[in-house]
Amino acid sequence: MPPFSEPTFQERTQMAAKAKQAALKQLKAQPTVSDEVLAERKAARIAREEKKAKAREEKRAAFELVKAERKAAKEQAAVEKAAAEEAAAPPPPLTEAEKKAARDLRYANRKKRRK
Template sequence: MAGYKEPGFQDRQKAAMEARAKALEKLKAKPPVDPEVLAERAAKAAEREKAQAEKRAAAKAEKEAKAAAEREAAEQARLAEEAAKPKERTAEELKAARDARYAARKARKK
């Protein structure tokens, strides 16, 4: 019984050349693409690109609207916080309040 004989370099080179020739024959046998089919494919690709562009624009607009709403909410929160703080009084108002308390104490002592 004969054992397995590993193919040599020449055998591998010949097999590769035959495979290339077979692939080339198969490619040559393929009919050319019809121009109508090419035009249809181009139209579909353009439609797909247009739909994707519209989708991106809608997503961008939604994102901008969400950011604007967040900014508006933050501004409203800041205004509410500012309104909740007691108003800072001027030096004259503080002096007048102190003088009124002093006068009230003096009036109680008499």
């Protein structure tokens, strides 16, 4: 068996040229596509793109709806939290006039009971 010998530069370029010629020959052997087939492919591609665009718009609309619902729920929770904090807060201190009015009411009720 002869020993393996490295191919020279000329041999490598010749092999590359032969491979290129074979690839071109194979490419030229393929049948050409007719205009009708091209038109069908184009129509199918356009229909596919329209379908994707419609699905994308529906998805975007659904997302916007969910986003609006979340925002409304968040606002409602904030209102409820503020109401709960307001209800849990101690009442503001009475003014002198309110204290006097409460005293006068107690005094009037006491007088009524005595009569």
